[in-house]
Amino acid sequence: MKIKLTVNGKKYERDASESKNLLHFIREDLGLTGTKEGCGAGECGACTVIMNGKTVNSCLVLAVEADGATIQTVEGEAKNGKLSKLQTAFKANHAVQCGFCTAGMLMSSRALLNKNPKPTVDEIKHAIEGNFCRCTGYTQIIEAVQDASGQLKKKGGLKRA
Amino acid sequence: MLQNFGYLAPKSLAELYAVLKKNSGKAMILAGGTDVLVNLHNGCMAPTTLVDIKKIAELGGIKYDKKNGLSIGAVVTCVEVAENKDVIKHYPLIAKAVGEIGSPQLRNRATIAGNICTGSPCADSSCALIALGASLELSSADGVRTVFLKDFFIGPKRTQIKPEEVLTRILVPADMAGANFGMNKLKRIKGHDIALVSVAVAKTDKVMRVGIGSAAPTPIVTKDLAPNASLKDTLAAVAAVAKPIDDVRASKEYREFMINDYVEQIYSDLFNGKGR
Numbered sequence: 218m219k220i221k222l223t224v225n226g227k228k229y230e231r232d233a234s235e236s237k238n239l240l241h242f243i244r245e246d247l248g249l250t251g252t253k254e255g256c257g258a259g260e261c262g263a264c265t266v267i268m269n270g271k272t273v274n275s276c277l278v279l280a281v282e283a284d285g286a287t288i289q290t291v292e293g294e295a296k297n298g299k300l301s302k303l304q305t306a307f308k309a310n311h312a313v314q315c316g317f318c319t320a321g322m323l324m325s326s327r328a329l330l331n332k333n334p335k336p337t338v339d340e341i342k343h344a345i346e347g348n349f350c351r352c353t354g355y356t357q358i359i360e361a362v363q364d365a366s367g368q369l370k371k372k373g374g375l376k377r378a
Numbered sequence: 379m380l381q382n383f384g385y386l387a388p389k390s391l392a393e394l395y396a397v398l399k400k401n402s403g404k405a406m407i408l409a410g411g412t413d414v415l416v417n418l419h420n421g422c423m424a425p426t427t428l429v430d431i432k433k434i435a436e437l438g439g440i441k442y443d444k445k446n447g448l449s450i451g452a453v454v455t456c457v458e459v460a461e462n463k464d465v466i467k468h469y470p471l472i473a474k475a476v477g478e479i480g481s482p483q484l485r486n487r488a489t490i491a492g493n494i495c496t497g498s499p500c501a502d503s504s505c506a507l508i509a510l511g512a513s514l515e516l517s518s519a520d521g522v523r524t525v526f527l528k529d530f531f532i533g534p535k536r537t538q539i540k541p542e543e544v545l546t547r548i549l550v551p552a553d554m555a556g557a558n559f560g561m562n563k564l565k566r567i568k569g570h571d572i573a574l575v576s577v578a579v580a581k582t583d584k585v586m587r588v589g590i591g592s593a594a595p596t597p598i599v600t601k602d603l604a605p606n607a608s609l610k611d612t613l614a615a616v617a618a619v620a621k622p623i624d625d626v627r628a629s630k631e632y633r634e635f636m637i638n639d640y641v642e643q644i645y646s647d648l649f650n651g652k653g654r
């Protein structure tokens with residue numbers, strides 16, 4: 218089926234197979250491989266993208282369901298080769314180890330900050346509830362989001378998540 | 379790539395009824411897809427056609443009025459329900475229950491109608507809606523029928539819905555608006571997880587009911603209790619319907635213990651005026 222969608226501000230028109238999910242469409246058909254596949258079944262959040270302003274697990278959306286949608290992926294964060302403030306905060310606060318969860322974490326954090334520019338620690342935890350990280354222990358990620366929102370008082374000051 | 383299937387997205391109910399009639403038994407309704415896509419991924423389902431109902435305007439919207447109560451359209455997502463002013467004001471138990479479903483990403487897609495139609499004994503929305511005496515509007519080319527949620531489930535993952543039917547709206551009675559409530563869900567972790575058991579109590583000045591998830595092959599509800607029923611009578615009514623089993627996630631004994639514990643906790647909150 219022919220679908221039209223806007224990804225990171227760029228318009229695409231493609232023939233999408235009915236039985237392809239949005240995750241595989243973004244990676245294979247659009248070549249945007251920043252978005253990762255972990256479980257493929259809604260558990261891990263590695264595949265999180267922002268669709269029409271809301272985070273979704275792109276493994277649980279069919280490409281054809283995204284016809285007409287506006288989507289943001291991790292590739293939309295950096296502008297002209299410069300990391301976004303959120304990405305810079307992830308880097309500065311060691312919120313990235315293996316990096317597999319990072320694209321999804323950034324998208325969940327981005328959607329939160331769009332709605333709520335000064336989130337509390339609890340609000341950050343709720344926002345990334347659907348994103349698993351097996352490396353960092355989450356503390357650094359929460360601190361990075363606090364930092365990006367200008368709220369981090371002391372690095373490493375947060376009790377274990 | 380998932381297995382091969384066709385995709386249709388009818389734009390009206392009339393069109394949907396025709397599609398369901400023509401493809402009876404082979405078509406599968408697609409709402410938020412959070413169960414359907416997992417099942418396709420696992421290969422435990424092989425529909426020939428997915429019928430996306432999200433483009434049908436008649437299936438949207440949340441309506442409330444004093445006389446008729448609350449009506450939630452089939453394609454309304456969990457987030458839309460949890461953030462709806464009328465739901466928060468008149469039926470806060472529903473807002474609480476849908477907030478328990480999965481993660482933010484899932485709640486942004488998942489519908490309550492899908493949560494009910496999946497027929498899982500642990501569906502969080504059902505536990506609350508059943509305590510509120512909700513009913514379902516089931517529609518097809520042949521007409522509309524209304525069934526109580528408590529009668530809708532016939533076994534694990536089995537419901538009364540016929541292949542040509544669609545759940546069009548979820549109805550919650552007006553006399554349960556403003557009900558006092560409490561809800562507890564037992565999980566293995568603090569983050570998103572399905573319920574080992576869940577208990578929801580709704581109480582007005584006329585009636586009290588306890589809805590329970592993961593305690594029987596289907597979500598269940600006690601008989602109507604008097605609003606001033608004793609704790610002993612409440613626990614007896616729960617014991618009369620709750621028949622938990624051992625499974626990979628919890629033992630029967632643990633479930634029984636936690637159901638009673640939750641009922642006691644909520645009861646004490648409700649009767650000391652702290653329930654909401």
Ligand SMILES: Cc1cc2nc3c(=O)[nH]c(=O)nc-3n(C[C@@H](O)[C@@H](O)[C@H](O)COP(=O)(O)OP(=O)(O)OC[C@H]3O[C@@H](n4cnc5c(N)ncnc54)[C@H](O)[C@@H]3O)c2cc1C
Pocket residue numbers: 258259260406407408409410411412413414415416431452478479480481484487488489490491492493494495496500501502503539543544545546570571572573
């Ligand atoms: C990782 C993960 C965690 C989860 N955690 C929870 C949890 O904590 N609590 C919980 O309750 N659930 C949980 N769920 C399940 C929950 O996401 C689903 O039950 C969801 O609510 C289903 O809604 P949907 O719109 O996505 O339905 P879909 O997946 O689109 O459909 C589900 C089923 O209902 C049918 N259907 C849908 N709409 C209609 C209709 N209007 N009429 C007739 N049939 C219809 C479909 O054909 C299908 O069989 C979880 C799921 C995942 C993947």
Ligand code: FES
Pocket residue numbers: 253254255256257258259260261262263264265274275276277
């Ligand atoms: S890959 Fe989509 S949630 Fe894990």
Ligand code: FES
Pocket residue numbers: 312313314315316317318319349350351352353
């Ligand atoms: S950095 Fe490795 S999973 Fe999060």
